[in-house]
Amino acid sequence: MAKKIAEKAADGGxxxxxxxxxxxxxxxxxxxxxxxxxxxTETKGVDEAISQAEAQLVDAEAKVTELKADIVEYKxxxx
Numbered sequence: 001m002a003k004k005i006a007e008k009a010a011d012g013g014x015x016x017x018x019x020x021x022x023x024x025x026x027x028x029x030x031x032x033x034x035x036x037x038x039x040x041t042e043t044k045g046v047d048e049a050i051s052q053a054e055a056q057l058v059d060a061e062a063k064v065t066e067l068k069a070d071i072v073e074y075k076x077x078x079x
Contacts, residue, residue: 003022005019005049017045019044019045019049020041020042023039023041024038024039025037
C-alpha cells in the first residue's frame, strides 16, 4: 500500500510538528487508467511517526534475515 506523507499545518499555537499520512490504493478509472485513491488519512506527531517507522524497519530486517535463512534451507533440499 502506498503512502503520501506531508507536514501537517499547525493550528496556530506552538506545538510539536505533525505529519499527515494518506494511505493510498491503486484503482482503475472508467477509461482503464491507473489512479491512486485515498483509502484513509491519519495525523500523528513527527516523533511518533519516526519511532513507529524505525520499529517497523527493525521488524522488516528481521523478516528478511529469516527469509534468507529459509531460502538456504530450501536450496539444500533442492540439491
